[in-house]
Amino acid sequence: MTASPSPCEKHWIGSHLSTAGSLRAAIDEAVAFRFGAVQIFTRNQRQWTPKSLTDAEVVDFTTACRGTIFEDTRRIVSHNSYLVNLASPDAENLTKSIACERAELERCERLGVRVSVAHPGAHLCASGGKARKPAEPNDLDAPPTTDELDGLKRIAKSIDQIHRELRGYRVRIALETTTGSGTNLGYAFHHLKTIRDLVAEPERIAYCIDTCHVFAAGYDVSTPSRAKATLERFDAEAGLEHVAAIHVNDSEAAFASRKDRHAHIGEGLCGDAWFRAVLRHPAFAEVPKVLETEKGDGAGGRAWDLVNAERLAAFAGSK
Numbered sequence: 487m488t489a490s491p492s493p494c495e496k497h498w499i500g501s502h503l504s505t506a507g508s509l510r511a512a513i514d515e516a517v518a519f520r521f522g523a524v525q526i527f528t529r530n531q532r533q534w535t536p537k538s539l540t541d542a543e544v545v546d547f548t549t550a551c552r553g554t555i556f557e558d559t560r561r562i563v564s565h566n567s568y569l570v571n572l573a574s575p576d577a578e579n580l581t582k583s584i585a586c587e588r589a590e591l592e593r594c595e596r597l598g599v600r601v602s603v604a605h606p607g608a609h610l611c612a613s614g615g616k617a618r619k620p621a622e623p624n625d626l627d628a629p630p631t632t633d634e635l636d637g638l639k640r641i642a643k644s645i646d647q648i649h650r651e652l653r654g655y656r657v658r659i660a661l662e663t664t665t666g667s668g669t670n671l672g673y674a675f676h677h678l679k680t681i682r683d684l685v686a687e688p689e690r691i692a693y694c695i696d697t698c699h700v701f702a703a704g705y706d707v708s709t710p711s712r713a714k715a716t717l718e719r720f721d722a723e724a725g726l727e728h729v730a731a732i733h734v735n736d737s738e739a740a741f742a743s744r745k746d747r748h749a750h751i752g753e754g755l756c757g758d759a760w761f762r763a764v765l766r767h768p769a770f771a772e773v774p775k776v777l778e779t780e781k782g783d784g785a786g787g788r789a790w791d792l793v794n795a796e797r798l799a800a801f802a803g804s805k
Contacts, residue, residue, distance in 0.1 A: 493799035495522035495555055497765065499734075501777040501791040502526070502565065509543055509597070510550035513562075517554050519792060523561045523774035525603070525731075528593040531567040534586050536593070544596050551598075563660070563694075563731045563774050564602040566590045572644040573607030573637035573671055580644065583607075587659075588648050594657040601730045601774070603660045603694045606672035606681065609637025617669055623742050624666040624673050624704045630680065637671050642684035649687050660730045662694040665702040665739075665746045673703040673744070675723040682728070692730035695720070696778075697764060698749075699733075701756045704742035713763035726769040734764065734775050734798055750779050750790060751797040758801065765802035 494500065500523035503512035509528065516524040529536035551557055570587050574580040587604065594602050611617050615633040630638060645659065661681060666673030682691045700707065700716065707713040720726060736754030739745035748754075751761065764770065777794050784793040 491555075492520035492522070493802070494795050495520055497775070497799055497802040498522040498561060498770075498772060499765075499775050499795050499798050499802070500524045500561070501779075501795065503791075509547045513547065513550040513554070513556055516556065517550075519789075519795070521795060522555060523563070523776050524556070525563040525565055525774070525776040525778075526599075528564050528590065528597065528599070529567070531565070532569070533567075534569060534582055536589055539593055539596055547597050559598045559600055560772065561774055562599050562601075563776060564590065564594050564599050566602055566604045568605070570604065571607045572604075572641045573609050575610055575612030575637075575640070580640070584644050584647055587644075588651060591648065591652055591655060591657050591659070595652075595655050600657055601660050601692060601694075602657055603662050603731055603733075605664060605670065606661050606677065607637060607641050608669045609633045609640075609671060610669050612636065620667075620744065624744060626674050626704055628674075630674075630677065633669070634671060634677070635680075637669075638677060638680045639684060641671070642681050645681070645691070646686050649685070649690055655690075658690050658692045658730060660692040660694040662733070663696050663699045663703065665699045666704075666744045667746060673699075675720050679724040682724075691728070693724060693728050694731040694733060695729055695764070696733035696735060697756060697760060698735035698737040698754070699746065701737045701741060701760065702739050702743050702745055702747075704744075706741075707760035707763070708741075708757055710759045710763065713757075713759045716760075717763060717767060721769075726767075729770065729773055732764060732770060732773055732775045733778050734761065735778050736761075748779050750784070751777075751794045761798065761801045765798055 500521035
C-alpha cells in the first residue's frame with residue numbers, strides 16, 4: 487500500500503543536501519527525510535572547471551530518483567558555482583564565468599535537473615559610479631543606475647551566449663533575489679525582470695525568491711498585509727508565474743541591512759507572517775521550497791533540516 491504523502495512532500499518542502507561522495511547521496515537523504523524538494527551542488531562549487539560527469543554517475547543519480555517522489559524532476563534544483571559573475575566587467579573573469587555557468591547547465595541537462603539557481607552578478611562600479619557604503623539602504627523604487635543597467639545588460643548578453651551554445655536545453659536559469667550587498671544586482675525585483683526582458687529567449691529564464699534576501703534587501707514583510715503586498719509587488723514587477731524555486735531562510739541580520747545571514751526558521755527576524763504568506767501562496771503550490779540553513783542537530787538532538795522543514799510545513803497549514 488502506498489503511504490500517504492508527508493507534509494513536506496505535499497508542500498514541496500526540502501533542503502540543500504550534500505552530494506559528498508556521490509550525487510545520489512542528496513536524493514537518498516531527501517527520500518529518508520520524506521522531503522518534497524531538494525537542492526544540490528552538481529560539482530565542487532569552488533572550482534572553475536569541474537570534471538565531466540561519467541555515464542555511471544548519471545545512471546546512479548537517475549536510478550536513485552526512480553520510484554521516488556523525485557521522479558518528478560521539477561522537485562530537484564541545482565545551485566551554480568558562487569564563482570560565477572555574469573555581470574563582471576573584466577573580460578577574463580567574464581569568459582571564465584560564462585564557461586562555468588555553461589558547464590553547470592550541461593551537467594543539469596544530463597541529470598534531468600530542470601532548474602539551476604544563479605545569483606545575477608555584481609557590476610563592480612565599472613561605469614564610474616561609487617560603491618555604496620555598507621549601511622546605505624537599497625532604493626527599491628529607483629530605476630537602475632548607470633552601473634547597474636550596464637551590469638544587467640552584461641548578464642543578459644552572457645546568458646544569450648550560453649543559450650546560443652546550448653540550443654534545445656530544457657534546464658532554465660533561475661535568477662535569485664539578493665540582499666544588494668556590495669555591488670550585487672538583483673536586490674530589486676525589477677532587476678530580475680530587466681534581465682528577462684533583455685534576453686533573446688526569456689522562456690529559458692526563471693526566478694528564485696530567497697525569503698531572507700528579500701527581507702534584508704528592505705521589503706517590508708512584517709505583517710500579513712505587508713507580506714501579501716510584497717508578493718503582489720513581485721508579481722507586478724517580475725511575475726510570480728516565473729518563480730521556479732524558493733529559498734526559505736530566516737534572517738539573522740536586521741531588516742534592510744543588506745546582509746546575507748541565514749537563521750533557522752522562527753529564530754531570526756523575518757517573522758511568521760512572511761513564511762506563512764510564502765508557504766500558502768497558490769502560485770507556489772508546485773514550486774520547490776528549500777532550506778539553506780545551518781546543518782547539525784537542533785532541539786532534542788534531531789537534525790536541524792528536519793526541525794526547520796517541519797516548521798515550514800506548519801506554516802503551510804500541515805501539522
